[in-house]
Amino acid sequence: MRKERDGESTKATVLRAARQAFADHGFAGTSLAMISQACGISDGLILHHFKSKENLYRMVQEDLAAEYLQVINQASARAQDERQIALQTLRAAFQYWSEDTAYYRISLWAYLENQSALIESEARLTAGLAEKVKEMQIHGQADDRFSPVALLTMTIGPLHFWVRHREEFRRTLHLDASPEQLNRDFEEEFIRMIMKLYQPLLEDQADNKA
Amino acid sequence: MRKERDGESTKATVLRAARQAFADHGFAGTSLAMISQACGISDGLILHHFKSKENLYRMVQEDLAAEYLQVINQASARAQDERQIALQTLRAAFQYWSEDTAYYRISLWAYLENQSALIESEARLTAGLAEKVKEMQIHGQADDRFSPVALLTMTIGPLHFWVRHREEFRRTLHLDASPEQLNRDFEEEFIRMIMKLYQPLLEDQADNKA
Amino acid sequence: MRKERDGESTKATVLRAARQAFADHGFAGTSLAMISQACGISDGLILHHFKSKENLYRMVQEDLAAEYLQVINQASARAQDERQIALQTLRAAFQYWSEDTAYYRISLWAYLENQSALIESEARLTAGLAEKVKEMQIHGQADDRFSPVALLTMTIGPLHFWVRHREEFRRTLHLDASPEQLNRDFEEEFIRMIMKLYQPLLEDQADNKA
Amino acid sequence: MRKERDGESTKATVLRAARQAFADHGFAGTSLAMISQACGISDGLILHHFKSKENLYRMVQEDLAAEYLQVINQASARAQDERQIALQTLRAAFQYWSEDTAYYRISLWAYLENQSALIESEARLTAGLAEKVKEMQIHGQADDRFSPVALLTMTIGPLHFWVRHREEFRRTLHLDASPEQLNRDFEEEFIRMIMKLYQPLLEDQADNKA
DNA sequence: TATGAATGAGGGTTCATTCAT
DNA sequence: GATGAATGAACCCTCATTCAT
Numbered sequence: 001m002r003k004e005r006d007g008e009s010t011k012a013t014v015l016r017a018a019r020q021a022f023a024d025h026g027f028a029g030t031s032l033a034m035i036s037q038a039c040g041i042s043d044g045l046i047l048h049h050f051k052s053k054e055n056l057y058r059m060v061q062e063d064l065a066a067e068y069l070q071v072i073n074q075a076s077a078r079a080q081d082e083r084q085i086a087l088q089t090l091r092a093a094f095q096y097w098s099e100d101t102a103y104y105r106i107s108l109w110a111y112l113e114n115q116s117a118l119i120e121s122e123a124r125l126t127a128g129l130a131e132k133v134k135e136m137q138i139h140g141q142a143d144d145r146f147s148p149v150a151l152l153t154m155t156i157g158p159l160h161f162w163v164r165h166r167e168e169f170r171r172t173l174h175l176d177a178s179p180e181q182l183n184r185d186f187e188e189e190f191i192r193m194i195m196k197l198y199q200p201l202l203e204d205q206a207d208n209k210a
Numbered sequence: 211m212r213k214e215r216d217g218e219s220t221k222a223t224v225l226r227a228a229r230q231a232f233a234d235h236g237f238a239g240t241s242l243a244m245i246s247q248a249c250g251i252s253d254g255l256i257l258h259h260f261k262s263k264e265n266l267y268r269m270v271q272e273d274l275a276a277e278y279l280q281v282i283n284q285a286s287a288r289a290q291d292e293r294q295i296a297l298q299t300l301r302a303a304f305q306y307w308s309e310d311t312a313y314y315r316i317s318l319w320a321y322l323e324n325q326s327a328l329i330e331s332e333a334r335l336t337a338g339l340a341e342k343v344k345e346m347q348i349h350g351q352a353d354d355r356f357s358p359v360a361l362l363t364m365t366i367g368p369l370h371f372w373v374r375h376r377e378e379f380r381r382t383l384h385l386d387a388s389p390e391q392l393n394r395d396f397e398e399e400f401i402r403m404i405m406k407l408y409q410p411l412l413e414d415q416a417d418n419k420a
Numbered sequence: 421m422r423k424e425r426d427g428e429s430t431k432a433t434v435l436r437a438a439r440q441a442f443a444d445h446g447f448a449g450t451s452l453a454m455i456s457q458a459c460g461i462s463d464g465l466i467l468h469h470f471k472s473k474e475n476l477y478r479m480v481q482e483d484l485a486a487e488y489l490q491v492i493n494q495a496s497a498r499a500q501d502e503r504q505i506a507l508q509t510l511r512a513a514f515q516y517w518s519e520d521t522a523y524y525r526i527s528l529w530a531y532l533e534n535q536s537a538l539i540e541s542e543a544r545l546t547a548g549l550a551e552k553v554k555e556m557q558i559h560g561q562a563d564d565r566f567s568p569v570a571l572l573t574m575t576i577g578p579l580h581f582w583v584r585h586r587e588e589f590r591r592t593l594h595l596d597a598s599p600e601q602l603n604r605d606f607e608e609e610f611i612r613m614i615m616k617l618y619q620p621l622l623e624d625q626a627d628n629k630a
Numbered sequence: 631m632r633k634e635r636d637g638e639s640t641k642a643t644v645l646r647a648a649r650q651a652f653a654d655h656g657f658a659g660t661s662l663a664m665i666s667q668a669c670g671i672s673d674g675l676i677l678h679h680f681k682s683k684e685n686l687y688r689m690v691q692e693d694l695a696a697e698y699l700q701v702i703n704q705a706s707a708r709a710q711d712e713r714q715i716a717l718q719t720l721r722a723a724f725q726y727w728s729e730d731t732a733y734y735r736i737s738l739w740a741y742l743e744n745q746s747a748l749i750e751s752e753a754r755l756t757a758g759l760a761e762k763v764k765e766m767q768i769h770g771q772a773d774d775r776f777s778p779v780a781l782l783t784m785t786i787g788p789l790h791f792w793v794r795h796r797e798e799f800r801r802t803l804h805l806d807a808s809p810e811q812l813n814r815d816f817e818e819e820f821i822r823m824i825m826k827l828y829q830p831l832l833e834d835q836a837d838n839k840a
Numbered sequence: 841t842a843t844g845a846a847t848g849a850g851g852g853t854t855c856a857t858t859c860a861t
Numbered sequence: 862g863a864t865g866a867a868t869g870a871a872c873c874c875t876c877a878t879t880c881a882t
Contacts, residue, residue: 007862026322028239031855043856045863053856108322111374112236112315123382126375130383143406149379150399154407157371158363164321165336169359172333173340189360196353197364197407215845215881241872255846257874427841446742448659451876463877465842473877525742531794532656532738543802546795550803563826569799570819574827577791578783584741585756589779592753593760609780616773617784617827635860635866661851673852675867683852 011049013039019060023102026109027057058117061110064103065121071096072125086136087191089129090155094190097163098183104163126152142198154197162186221259223249229270233312236319237267268327271320274313275331281306282335296346297401300365304400307373308393314373336362352408364407372396431469433459439480443522446529447477478537481530484523485541491516492545506556507611509549510575514610517583518603524583546572562618574617582606641679643669649690653732656739657687688747691740694733695751701726702755716766717821720785724820727793728813734793756782772828784827792816 017039021030032043032053050056075092079085097104110118133151136142142151166182169175175182227249231240242253242263260266285302289295307314320328343361346352352361376392379385385392437459441450452463452473470476495512499505517524530538553571556562562571586602589595595602647669651660662673662683680686705722709715727734740748763781766772772781796812799805805812 026236026238028236029323042864044865047857105322108318112318113239119378123378127382146399146403149383150396150403153368153372154364154403158367160371161363161367168329168333172337173359186360189356193356193360193364193407197403217845252847263873446656446658448656449743462843464844467878528738528742532735533659539798543798546798547802566819566823569803570816570823573788573792574784574823578787580791581787582783588749588753588756592757593779606780609776613776613780613784613827617823637866672868677853
């Protein structure tokens with residue numbers, strides 16, 4: 001059948017199918033046969049290009065990490081006003097995860113399966129974000145009574161939680177909006193909640209306290 | 211070898227080992243042989259007691275769900291002051307997850323592997339919590355400019371995130387406290403952040419706005 | 421549950437269930453669990469009474485052989501006219517097989533599975549029948565140009581074949597009679613065919629030949 | 631070990647061994663390990679080529695059905711005189727079954743195990759034969775006082791019975807001819823019996839009756 | 841007599857991987 | 862680059878049988 005002899009396009013095809021399969025079933029739950037069937041490329045050839053299943057998994061993860069990083073970076077680059085960088089980044093992350101759960105799911109799988117490749121990429125990202133929060137605190141843009149790590153946790157944690165549970169919410173709480181509408185609504189609420197949380201103590205409040 | 215002939219204790223032994231194994235490696239990643247080796251009970255016997263691997267998994271999940279529910283209920287029962295129920299529940303959940311990640315991990319696995327047993331138990335729990343948040347809003351104990359779902363997401367999401375990433379934080383941010391200390395510190399910070407987030411608009415703030 | 425402590429009735433219950441199961445699925449295809457489930461008696465107890473699965477199978481076969489022998493003997497005993505013994509026997513066999521195929525099926529299984537218990541009982545029966553055919557030939561009641569074995573084969577073979585294929589005939593040849601009616605019709609035709617086949621050469625035919 | 635890398639020959643080898651094994655022990659009684667050992671091909675590879683044990687069984691049956699059909703068709707094609715087609719077919723079937731009981735046994739297994747693949751092929755064959763018997767009756771070559779189905783049963787039934795019991799006959803009736811001789815003798819007797827049975831009523835007999 | 845706990849072997853099947861073509 | 866034949870280990874599960882109770 002497939003005799004195109006184009007290694008690169010073959011690899012890309014495999015990576016696409018593998019990403020979906022790994023996202024759906026994790027590393028252990030995905031067999032090369034599944035990927036092979038999904039993209040019409042014999043498992044022999046898959047192994048020829050990627051050495052081993054584990055290596056293929058790693059490449060999928062690296063691909064995803066790079067893609068995600070790019071999305072985040074582009075978002076902060078797009079922000080003209082420097083004060084809006086944080087906001088833009090947040091929105092970009094939210095939208096990226098909302099639209100395609102592959103990254104979110106594979107990142108979860110990787111965590112559970114102790115596959116560290118993705119984890120490390122995420123760790124670097126987190127460290128960068130923590131640094132930015134600290135800067136915001138220094139510039140009086142974030143409440144400095146909380147540690148950067150704590151604020152970060154309050155920021156990203158809900159995003160993860162939302163992506164994972166939004167459908168369940170819709171079902172069990174009988175919310176009647178469409179998934180898309182629900183998502184947009186939450187995004188706005190989320191931004192407002194984050195702003196309330198981050199808002200530094202107002203002077204008059206500080207006075208009140210005294 | 212094993213000649214105890216006590217079905218109940220055998221089942222308990224298996225359940226304990228299975229919980230650990232499933233938490234560590236998920237359903238697909240756990241083989242009966244692993245469990246068998248971990249608890250010294252032949253896989254034939256495991257199947258004799260639990261019919262199938264899937265059923266064993268389900269029972270592990272049911273066990274966990276019941277255990278967690280009990281912890282939560284006991285916590286809210288212990289609270290003397292009615293206003294503190296929410297706080298107590300939050301602390302109990304935080305501590306339960308912090309001490310033993312089995313529940314958290316298996317719940318994640320179940321989500322990823324589309325095993326619905328645990329999911330449904332969680333869905334019921336979430337619905338109950340959303341109801342409580344709504345009541346808090348009615349009684350003026352929570353900011354009613356946000357939807358209950360949104361507040362809930364901002365509450366539980368960070369908990370999940372913390373449990374999952376605390377070690378990574380310690381490593382990449384070079385935090386020098388012990389894991390236990392770090393955990394206690396975060397708990398306090400977390401409570402304070404939640405309180406800030408939930409705090410209803412003060413009247414004078416409302417005035418300021420106007 | 422079952423605490424009647426009546427070994428004999430237990431054995432009988434097991435034998436009944438086992439006969440059906442073995443008839444349906446053969447020796448290899450029947451598991452003790454199937455029998456156990458069918459009659460509500462634990463497989464431990466089944467083995468306690470019958471030593472082994474193989475022995476249980478043998479007992480089922482012996483039961484069947486004895487039962488069949490009795491039917492045949494009673495038939496020939498009922499025949500008042502000595503000349504009708506053969507006919508009665510034939511009819512009895514036909515009816516026994518037609519009503520309950522357990523004997524027929526288990527006899528087939530035994531043949532295929534090289535389980536000799538039933539085979540030997542059948543062999544003795546066949547030898548007896550061959551002897552009777554020889555006597556009929558001596559008394560001028562059967563065509564003596566054919567060997568007893570050949571006549572016997574022409575007599576019993578069709579019976580077996582009919583029992584096995586009657587349903588298939590009904591289906592593929594679109595015969596519209598009820599199974600019971602079809603069976604009765606064939607029985608009569610069969611008797612007539614056998615009589616034609618057995619009929620000794622008439623004298624005038626012999627003359628014609630000369 | 632096996633490094634031939636010739637899929638077709640491998641499949642043929644497996645089919646040969648499988649045919650024997652299934653004929654000997656039936657579907658349930660045959661394990662892939664048995665076949666694997668018999669032909670020196672690992673069960674993994676067997677499954678690679680045949681997908682499943684059940685599918686392998688089906689292919690064995692299809693092979694046999696095709697082979698048998700060919701034998702039958704060739705026999706009737708060989709007959710020069712049109713009146714001898716029936717006879718030739720009968721002889722061919724008799725010889726095919728006598729020489730190799732694989733077809734006969736597997737057909738029996740299939741009947742007992744309710745595996746319909748072979749059954750249907752046989753059903754078609756039987757329907758065709760019934761049609762031919764009817765034609766013979768129309769052309770005055772077969773006694774039309776009997777139904778085609780009845781005549782067919784009297785024809786094929788004894789063949790089956792003979793193949794199954796000839797050895798038993800030899801043993802219990804102390805026949806001293808060789809198996810081959812016995813077989814040839816029976817074939818001739820069988821043909822003569824069939825001819826007597828099929829012979830239409832002679833006119834003078836009809837007269838005698840009147 | 842009766843149960844069911846316990847075992848160990850073997851069942852069919854899937855799997856990642858190797859290798860000849 | 863591409864296929865699919867071939868392997869062997871591991872998978873879940875079923876089985877007949879033993880044995881403590």
